[in-house]
Amino acid sequence: MTKIFERPLYPYTRHADQDAVVPVRHKVVIIGAGPVGLAAAIDLAQRGVPVVVLDENDRVSFGSRAICFAKRTLEILDRLGCGDVATEKGVTWDQGRVFFDEREIYNFHLLPEDGHKRPAFINLQQYYFEQFLVERAQALAAEGAPLEIRGRNRVEAIGAHPDHVRLEIETPEGPYEVQAEWLIACDGANSPTRRMMGLDFVGRIFEDNFLIADVIMQADFPTERWFWFDPPFNRGQSALLHKQPDNVWRIDLQLGWDIDREAEKAPERVIPRIKQMLGEDVEFELEWVSIYTFQCRRMERFRHGRVIFAGDAAHQVSPFGARGANSGLQDVDNLCWKLARVIQGRSPNWLIDTYDFERVYGADENILNSTRSTEFITPKSEISRIFRDAVLDLAETQEFARPMVNSGRLSVPCRYDDGPLNGAGAEGLPARMRPGAPLSDAPLGDGWLLDQLGPDFTLLAIDTDLPDRPLPEDMTCLQATRAVSPVLAERYAGEQSSAVYLIRPDQHVCARWVQFDAAAVEAAFLQATGQSRGEAHG
């Protein structure tokens, strides 16, 4: 049986653009059909913006790569039309065990908060994640949405101009050129776009190698995350075991810096290591083995005129804490509604600069978190290791030390505190829902809050009436009551008897009030759409 990542999913076909005498100009071209490029294409197409995706390949990610997808990502997938298929295929887990040396020092239950449609996160191979996005994109195209994916189209050169970008593309049938009014570079950590434009990508290299092995195993291991610090089978290093769908298990072994990478990857070397870890008589088969190193770094700016960077092309983090693909999806979430508005002439070009502001902030938060996890997992100095081991020793018997154990933190979406689009933030409403915060889901009527939001702006009113007079751009209005939706009222109104929220298309809070005030809503809307500049941005 061929694996999904061995099959061409969007094979090369000749396009009329290749025979055009004058290069054809497109609204948006996306380079890269990884998770980020595909999600951006779907988001834009759903907003009616025509988009062409170019990828040098014609299939999904080889091997599993990302496996942990956080709740926010699933919520974004819901918006993009493939949240169900991903959640159904994914493995949901909430139990973990931590080992130090030869002993289990503690186990935990994540106890996720109730009242959310989606779980805290799922494990799913990146190739499935991409497959679902490709299928969704193809379904949209079949329904007539303006979206194309061109396989085996490698971008070779880029010329950035004030009002467009020129692209030279190589195909199996030779080169051709197109132009794009906007280019989104989602071409991964080694981004050729970044290189061709001579842009910086500075940060910190971590001197460590990790062996990733995905093994297929019928064994009855529980659906838990197991993490080892300094285990007997990998002295001085760390190890991780985590379940994925189809009886595939992710094994991640830290190897250190001075190693022979080719030798370490050889099955004769890998198989005995895994046997030591799982036990001699556990039967397994290797699906994918790879060695990786990582860096924590970001571009100084994610927007360069008509070229916008997203995902790994813009920022890279260590895999601890599963923030790569998850944060890339948040980039898309943040960018696409803004770009659509600018292209449709509904907002000024300046709105796109707020993508830069908000997502650079997000990237810094992700880099900070994953750097902290990395320091704990792979201490860089003697004293760092002494404290790390002290935490682990104490954690075995002392509850207080457990929260300090950092084997990777859950990826949570960032709050755009002080963001240029944030409006009023009435006193007395719950802090977690302040302007800039991502919405917390909650049951609303028979369904879920997030499912009922509009594609653009939404006005949510709790225990107060919205007026009959038309709101800007026919924004979606939602009404809730504490009597019917107590959890929602608790999260959004808290102690107050009523609340009104203006919600952005990417499901972050824009502004909020205790009572409805038409003029205030209008002002916040103009600010959030870049039509008037807020205080924060001067």
Next chain:
Amino acid sequence: MANLTLSRNIADPDRFYDTLLAVHDELSKDESDALNARLILILANHIGDEQVLNKALHLAAQTGKTEDS
């Protein structure tokens, strides 16, 4: 602002000092380092207050410095 207590606060300093050294008796340098680290974590958790902890960290980092460091 929460304060770091810097006035005398231990009733019998000699006895405390004695006990502090006694827990290190017979330990190797590595074992002593590990014990000290655990002790710091236990005390830090007991204090809890981030401002107080930061003041203590700052004070410790500032004292004992030689002129040219």
